[in-house]
Amino acid sequence: MTDCGCDKAKAELEEYIHNELTKGEAADIAEHMATCTDCSGEHLVGLTLTAKVREACNEKAPADLRNEVLLKLREIQSV
Known part of the structure; x- marks a missing residue:
């Protein structure tokens, strides 16, 4: 293991x-997080945030909202 402290772990999280x-490098950080509650907590926050962003990117607007937006865009373009 190299010298992996909180600064390195958080910088490369x-x-x-x-x-x-x-x-x-991943093994060093994993080993550090196994004994550091602060860094492992930061890791959990990062994982949660990444998962939520991924979910949000897959969401689709309801069809009626999509149609309303497209209609408004067509109106603006025709002016």
Whole structure:
């Protein structure tokens, strides 16, 4: 393990969540979070936020709202 403290773990947390670190770097951060409640809490917040953003990106507007917006756009374009 390298010297992975809170500063390093928090600085690389986003990359850790998205599996963008090397196996060694990820292992260092995982090992640190196993004994650090502050960093593991930050990790949980990051995971939750990432999941909610992913869910929101998959949501679709109701058909009536979509039609209303498209109608308004057509009206604006015809002016």
